[in-house]
Amino acid sequence: VSNVAGTDTFSALRDRLEKEHKVDLTGIPFTADPSGATVYSDRTTTRDAGLTNGHMIYAMIDESKVGVLAESTGLKKIQKDGSIVAQDVSSVFNSAGFRPGMMPLKSMKMQWTLNEFVALDEQFQYKVKSPDNGMCKLVSVDSSSIEDFQNYMRNFDFQVMRIGYLYGKFNDDTSVKVEFIYEPPQETTDSSFSLLEDSKEDNVESIASMLGLVKVGWIFCHPTREKGFHISGQEVMFAAEQQLEAAGGVEDTPFVSMKLTMDESHQIIVEAYQVSKQCMEMV
Numbered sequence: 001v002s003n004v005a006g007t008d009t010f011s012a013l014r015d016r017l018e019k020e021h022k023v024d025l026t027g028i029p030f031t032a033d034p035s036g037a038t039v040y041s042d043r044t045t046t047r048d049a050g051l052t053n054g055h056m057i058y059a060m061i062d063e064s065k066v067g068v069l070a071e072s073t074g075l076k077k078i079q080k081d082g083s084i085v086a087q088d089v090s091s092v093f094n095s096a097g098f099r100p101g102m103m104p105l106k107s108m109k110m111q112w113t114l115n116e117f118v119a120l121d122e123q124f125q126y127k128v129k130s131p132d133n134g135m136c137k138l139v140s141v142d143s144s145s146i147e148d149f150q151n152y153m154r155n156f157d158f159q160v161m162r163i164g165y166l167y168g169k170f171n172d173d174t175s176v177k178v179e180f181i182y183e184p185p186q187e188t189t190d191s192s193f194s195l196l197e198d199s200k201e202d203n204v205e206s207i208a209s210m211l212g213l214v215k216v217g218w219i220f221c222h223p224t225r226e227k228g229f230h231i232s233g234q235e236v237m238f239a240a241e242q243q244l245e246a247a248g249g250v251e252d253t254p255f256v257s258m259k260l261t262m263d264e265s266h267q268i269i270v271e272a273y274q275v276s277k278q279c280m281e282m283v
Helices: 010-021 089-096 114-122 143-154 201-210 233-247 277-282
Strands: 076-078 084-086 139-141 162-170 176-182 186-188 193-195 214-221 256-262 268-273
Touching: 139 143, 139 256, 143 162, 143 176, 143 214, 143 256, 162 186, 162 193, 162 201, 176 214, 201 214, 214 233, 233 256, 233 277
Parallel strands: 139 176, 214 256
Antiparallel strands: 076 084, 162 176, 162 214, 186 193, 256 268
């Protein structure tokens, strides 16, 4: 509001705002801060409030009462009851914005170069690719442990999933040495798994600690899949959650995910994976 005199009261300012900005401020107090902790009386003058040029005052406005007068040029919408209200900012941005919750491109900047547009668009794209440098360089597994896990799956002809936790040590060279595999209570199908309440979890952790071992990863087994299908969404999510827990946040960790399966020629395949920190951030 321009041309405000020191003798103007907040009541007078309200009248001006309603006329000049087509907004209904009936019963809405002005405050000195967004939280509304300090409220100005309608009888207080701007001089008494200590306001000078550039000061900001606040009011909690009902968006449905903004810009709905006939002379308003703001966007409007008709409610089910037939009333006409102003469109809230979020609905306008979601329908016309560059991305949901964002302004249209021309509202951000009138002219865009191709490089500027591509740079902006790339902020909202996730690309799946191998990391340049893996956090874990090498994984070695106790042969008897992996054989026991494999033989259990042979009993089901590799037709169901199965998961287990890997316990061992993180070496200084970021390699992982797995000493044993613990299989928690679980329910599985041919394409999914669900962990159940584990009454032995604390005992397992205690025994591992006494042996100087920690959880260094997890392993999952699945039936033969079609060519090109390596890992499911649930498996990616679980891997990311496990890495986050091991790292205490989105940090580097050698915590590893291993996969055991059988190919079309009935050969056993064991592979190791890690998700990137970008994937960890997305969980």
